Amino acid sequence: xxxxxxxxxxxxxxxxxxxxxxxxxxxxxxxxxxxxxxxxxxxxxxxxxxxxxxxxxxxxxxxxxxxxxxxxxxxxxxxxxxxxxxxxxxxxxxxxxxxxxxxxxxxxxxxxxxxxxxxxxxxxxxxxxxxxxxxxxxxxxxxxxxxxxxxxxxxxxxxxxxxxxxx
Amino acid sequence: xxxxxxxxxxxxxxxxxxxxxxxxxxxxxxxxxxxxxxxxxxxxxxxxxxxxxxxxxxxxxxxxxxxxxxxxxxxxxxxxxxxxxxxxxxxxxxxxxxxxxxxxxxxxxxxxxxxxxxxxxxxxxxxxxxxxxxxxxxxxxxxxxxxxxxxxxxxxxxxxxxxxxxx
Amino acid sequence: xxxxxxxxxxxxxxxxxxxxxxxxxxxxxxxxxxxxxxxxxxxxxxxxxxxxxxxxxxxxxxxxxxxxxxxxxxxxxxxxxxxxxxxxxxxxxxxxxxxxxxxxxxxxxxx
Amino acid sequence: xxxxxxxxxxxxxxxxxxxxxxxxxxxxxxxxxxxxxxxxxxxxxxxxxxxxxxxxxxxxxxxxxxxxxxxxxxxxxxxxxxxxxxxxxxxxxxxxxxxxxxxxxxxxxxx
Ligand SMILES: Nc1ncnc2c1ncn2[C@@H]1O[C@H](COP(=O)(O)OP(=O)(O)O)[C@@H](O)[C@H]1O
Ligand SMILES: Nc1ncnc2c1ncn2[C@@H]1O[C@H](COP(=O)(O)OP(=O)(O)O)[C@@H](O)[C@H]1O
Numbered sequence: 001x002x003x004x005x006x007x008x009x010x011x012x013x014x015x016x017x018x019x020x021x022x023x024x025x026x027x028x029x030x031x032x033x034x035x036x037x038x039x040x041x042x043x044x045x046x047x048x049x050x051x052x053x054x055x056x057x058x059x060x061x062x063x064x065x066x067x068x069x070x071x072x073x074x075x076x077x078x079x080x081x082x083x084x085x086x087x088x089x090x091x092x093x094x095x096x097x098x099x100x101x102x103x104x105x106x107x108x109x110x111x112x113x114x115x116x117x118x119x120x121x122x123x124x125x126x127x128x129x130x131x132x133x134x135x136x137x138x139x140x141x142x143x144x145x146x147x148x149x150x151x152x153x154x155x156x157x158x159x160x161x162x163x164x165x166x167x
Numbered sequence: 168x169x170x171x172x173x174x175x176x177x178x179x180x181x182x183x184x185x186x187x188x189x190x191x192x193x194x195x196x197x198x199x200x201x202x203x204x205x206x207x208x209x210x211x212x213x214x215x216x217x218x219x220x221x222x223x224x225x226x227x228x229x230x231x232x233x234x235x236x237x238x239x240x241x242x243x244x245x246x247x248x249x250x251x252x253x254x255x256x257x258x259x260x261x262x263x264x265x266x267x268x269x270x271x272x273x274x275x276x277x278x279x280x281x282x283x284x285x286x287x288x289x290x291x292x293x294x295x296x297x298x299x300x301x302x303x304x305x306x307x308x309x310x311x312x313x314x315x316x317x318x319x320x321x322x323x324x325x326x327x328x329x330x331x332x333x334x
Numbered sequence: 335x336x337x338x339x340x341x342x343x344x345x346x347x348x349x350x351x352x353x354x355x356x357x358x359x360x361x362x363x364x365x366x367x368x369x370x371x372x373x374x375x376x377x378x379x380x381x382x383x384x385x386x387x388x389x390x391x392x393x394x395x396x397x398x399x400x401x402x403x404x405x406x407x408x409x410x411x412x413x414x415x416x417x418x419x420x421x422x423x424x425x426x427x428x429x430x431x432x433x434x435x436x437x438x439x440x441x442x443x444x445x
Numbered sequence: 446x447x448x449x450x451x452x453x454x455x456x457x458x459x460x461x462x463x464x465x466x467x468x469x470x471x472x473x474x475x476x477x478x479x480x481x482x483x484x485x486x487x488x489x490x491x492x493x494x495x496x497x498x499x500x501x502x503x504x505x506x507x508x509x510x511x512x513x514x515x516x517x518x519x520x521x522x523x524x525x526x527x528x529x530x531x532x533x534x535x536x537x538x539x540x541x542x543x544x545x546x547x548x549x550x551x552x553x554x555x556x
Contacts, residue, residue, distance in 0.1 A: 035221065038203040045357045054202065057229045062221065071387055071418040074354075078389040082357040128427045136398045139390035139426050146425045212468045238498055238529040241465075245500040249468040295538040303509045306501035306537050313536045 035103040040096045043089040043114075045082060051099070052077045059101055059108045065166055072147040073108065073164055079140040080112040080160055088114025088158055107149070111161040118157030202270040207263045210256040210281075212249060218266070219244045226268055226275045232333055239314040240275065240331055246307040247279040247327055255281025255325055274316070278328040285324030337366055346377040346445050348438065352384045355392035363392075367399050376408035377445050381438045383414030388422055400432065413441040448477055457488040457556055459549065463495045466503035474503075478510050487519035488556050492549045494525030499533055511543065524552040 037058045041051050052074050059065075059073060081097060089095035095115040102109040127138040145151055150163035204225045208218050219241050226232075226240060248264060256262035262282040269276040294305040312318055317330035336359075338350045347370050355363060367378060380396070382388075396412075403410045413435045415423065423429040435441035447470075451459045458481050466474060478489060491507070493499075507523075514521045524546045526534065534540040546552035 034206065035225070036203075036205040037225070038205075039201060048356060048358045049354050054229065058202070058204070058225055061228050062224050068418060074387045075389055075422070078354075078356050078387070082389065082391055086357070128425075133427060133431055134397055134401060136394035137390075139393055143390050143422065143425065215467060215469045216465055235529060241498045242500055242533070245465075245467050245498070249500065249502055253468070295536075300538060300542055301508055301512060303505035304501075306504055310501050310533065310536065 037101045037103065039099050041081065041085075041099065043085045043091050043093060043095050043097060045085050045091075048078055048081045048085070051081060055099060055101060055110070059103055059110075061103075063166060069164065069166055076144045076147050076162055076164070077110065077112075079144050080110070080162070083140055083160075084112050084114035084116075087119070088116030090116065105166075107163055107165045109161060109163045111159060113154075113159035116158050118154075120157060121153050204268045204270065205266065207265050208248065208252075210252045210258050210260060210262050210264060212252055212258075215245055215248045215252070218248060222266060222268060222277070226270055226277075228270075230333060236331065236333055243311050243314050243329055243331070244277065244279075246311050247277070247329070250307055250327075251279050251281035251283075254286070255283030257283065272333075274330055274332045276328065276330045278326060280326035283325050285321075287324060288320050337363060339366060339370065342379075342442060344377075344442060344445060346379050346442055347375045348379045348381060348442075350381045350384055354386050354388070355382075355395070356387070356389040357391040360391045360395035364395055364399060368402070371403065371406055371408065376403075376406070378403055378408065378410045379438060379441050379445075380410070380412050381414045381441075382412065382416075382419055383438070385414070385419060388419060393422065393426060393428060397428070397431065409445060411435060411441040411444060413438045448474060450477060450481065453490075453553060455488075455553060455556060457490050457553055458486045459490045459492060459553075461492045461495055465497050465499070466493075466506070467498070467500040468502040471502045471506035475506055475510060479513070482514065482517055482519065487514075487517070489514055489519065489521045490549060490552050490556075491521070491523050492525045492552075493523065493527075493530055494549070496525070496530060499530060504533065504537060504539060508539070508542065520556060522546060522552040522555060524549045
């Protein structure tokens with residue numbers, strides 16, 4: 001595990017003293033780190049911004065993610081939290097939203113679960129038709145599906161799981 | 168939630184145009200965020216440094232922790248992981264070390280659990296007596312107890328839980 | 335995080351979105367515009383050059399605002415969308431609904 | 446992360462610990478010192494001015510190294526401990542076992 005690097009022309013080799021310098025570099029065993037991050041949020045849209053920031057911070061922690069990844073992750077998280085708080089928990093202060101993120105080297109998986117009755121995502125219409133263009137609502141799932149690399153729901157429909165590749 | 172700040176003498180108030188500028192500041196609902204971070208590590212001391220860095224990064228994420236907090240957390244984590252890998256799992260590659268951290272606003276709680284038989288922490292001697300000063304081992308729990316604000320073990324002794332205050 | 339409004343010499347109310355435009359603050363943008371509209375403002379520029387991200391609620395708020403302004407005979411332009419923000423408008427085809435300029439100067443020149 | 450060794454004109458082998466001295470690399474420090482000792486080195490300075498943190502295994506390795514060097518009639522000094530690192534030596538009373546100087550220059554002057 002210890003590698004002496006005597007061949008390398010180290011700039012300090014010809015130091016003030018002219019005496020030999022040796023550099024030992026350690027190759028550390030690398031963990032293919034799967035980290036899970038979890039939190040629970042109150043059913044209040046006022047917390048969405050701070051919660052998105054918090055979760056994104058952990059997802060990016062120690063990585064050099066692209067601006068696009070950070071942006072897409074922020075948008076889809078905001079969508080999922082808004083749906084969980086407004087549609088799922090109907091802003092009921094007794095209900096919470098559970099967020100679980102699995103951080104992998106090349107991707108992030110986020111699951112957002114509310115305490116509502118769920119819904120059937122297949123029934124949601126395409127918001128980009130000419131008829132619906134001036135609708136104030138209905139773009140959330142469409143944006144989620146456009147920006148995430150994978151989207152899954154649990155059978156009940158109160159839990160959405162997204163995967164985004166770090167790229 | 169929206170607060171207009173017309174009284175505040177905004178430097179931009181007397182802008183090039185001389186026309187009124189208004190600033191609206193939003194006070195966001197704040198989450199008393201409890202975040203849980205979990206990971207599992209192989210029973211190999213070569214991963215300790217990287218694992219400590221990873222866990223500390225999540226623990227400090229988004230906070231302005233003191234250098235002392237970062238240092239103490241790094242040392243006690245390194246101790247716990249070393250004990251779990253060497254004493255608990257005896258470097259058995261089939262066994263893993265589970266780490267769970269609960270990040271609170273003012274403190275961090277870290278639990279390190281191995282798959283070993285545990286031990287009785289009450290039997291561990293004080294390493295700072297004159298007799299033991301030249302012993303190469305036995306300072307781990309002492310440092311943990313000195314640097315953490317609270318230390319608990321499970322009854323079996325294969326899981327240690329530390330609390331450190333952010334200060 | 336919030337909004338700043340500034341009356342431009344040409345009579346355009348410039349609203350800058352600083353930070354996010356999302357579910358938690360879209361109502362506030364609507365109120366700011368509504369209040370200004372009630373006070374007689376008719377020309378609006380919403381500038382996003384200091385905006386982080388927008389979610390579907392924010393986009394929806396812009397659609398509602400646009401409709402309101404049009405109903406009152408006013409004019410709305412958008413500016414300062416970076417590549418990521420612009421892609422949200424393109425994905426949802428809202429780029430066909432709004433008058434979008436690259437910079438606020440270009441938008442102001444078009445009123 | 447690793448160690449650099451440098452022979453000072455006064456005949457002292459200066460070992461700098463860059464990064465951590467912990468369970469994962471303490472053996473390597475022991476090997477570096479052992480090898481140098483086998484090659485006849487007798488005066489050692491371990492400098493910690495580029496060190497992040499040390500754990501009990503690292504402290505234990507220093508105790509072993511110190512014992513070995515003494516047995517072979519050599520001399521070991523430590524330097525460059527910041528406040529946090531120094532507190533580890535004080536807590537464990539190892540500050541009474543080692544010759545600790547503030548800077549490497551001060552340590553070198555004491556050989
Ligand atoms: N977590 C949820 N629980 C219940 N219903 C949901 C949930 N998420 C989405 N929906 C339903 O799907 C519809 C479409 O959602 P979306 O595309 O995000 O648009 P919007 O939320 O603006 O209506 C919602 O109106 C709602 O009926
Ligand atoms: N996770 C563990 N599983 C089993 N035994 C442990 C564990 N942690 C500590 N011990 C026991 O406690 C003793 C003292 O531990 P410590 O103070 O860290 O010093 P060291 O590990 O250097 O011996 C160890 O030698 C070991 O017998």
